[in-house]
Amino acid sequence: MSDRFEVDREFLFLGRTFEEYLDLFELTVDDVTDGPILDCPGGPSSFTALASALGTETTAVDPMYDRSLDELEAECSESIERNMAQVREKRDLFEFDYYGGVEGRGRFLRAAAERFLSDYERNPDRYVSASLPSLPFADDAFALTLSANLLFLYDDRLDEAFHVDAARELARVTGGELRVFPLASLALERSGLVDPVADALREDGHGVEFVPVDYDLRPTAEEMLVVDCEGNG
Known part of the structure; x- marks a missing residue:
């Protein structure tokens, strides 16, 4: 069995719950009550929906947000199925204490997708279709930017130039702090x-x-990159 987690598509459309975001970015609820906040790429995460419910101005960005609700629902289902098939096959590569077992991981993925799809339908203005390394926002537009599961994770298909340009772009639109996970x-x-x-x-x-960070699905992914972007421009 390979010791590598294989993704046989360019990217999987997977999301995390609000609670997972707090843990993998070492945040508290109080940390996300002041905005505006950017989630990029947002995927089918429920973070924007829940942070917005707290009254925080929150925007998610993903190139998939130009799709219809039905298309995104189908994409979520397929991506979760593909991901969980490998998680079950290669369970020895992971720690599942956080999720209470292998199938708990799947329940979190489905919960995030369900909340995302509901919010995407009701509040489409929160979801912007755009792609790194070029974002349609002004300098210092966000007090906090969170970027999960793109940079570094897909280093076999996104080269160094992309990573540098993307990180600089995320820093450009952030007037406070940028957090990137995993490394x-x-x-x-x-x-x-x-x-x-x-x-x-x-x-x-x-x-x-x-x-x-106190999040241990993958034993080798236990730290994040924190960038102080104050003073841009």
């Missing part, structure tokens, strides 16, 4: 692109830290 690739090891991205952000004058 591990599909090969379940720290991506070799982490240091070049961190170096580029430091060259731009940003403070960069690597912060441990």
Whole structure:
């Protein structure tokens, strides 16, 4: 059995729940009551729906947001099925204490997708169709930007130039703090692109830290990149 988690499509359309976001980004509810906040890429995460319900101005960005509700529902179902088939097959690569077992992971994925789809239908203005490394927002538009499960994870298909440009773009639209998780690739090891991205952000004058997180689905993915973007421009 391969020790690599295989994704046989360009990307999977998977999301996390609001509660997972708090844990994987080391946030509290109080941390997300002041906005505006950007979730990029948002995928079928329920974070924007729940943060908005708290009264926080929150925007999610994903190239898939130009699709119809029915198309996104089908994409969510297929992506969850593909992901869970591999999780079951390669369960020894993961820790499932957080989810209470393998099938608990699937329940979280489905819960996130259901809340996302409901909010996408009712509040489409919160969901912007756009792609890194070019975002349709002004400099310093967001107080907090969260970026999960794109950068570094897909380092086998997104090269160093993309990673640097994408990280710089996320920092550009952020007037406060940018948090990126995970720093591990599909090969379940720290991506070799982490240091070049961190170096580029430091060259731009940003403070960069690597912060441990209390989230342990993958034993090699237990830290996030935190970028101090204050003072942009």
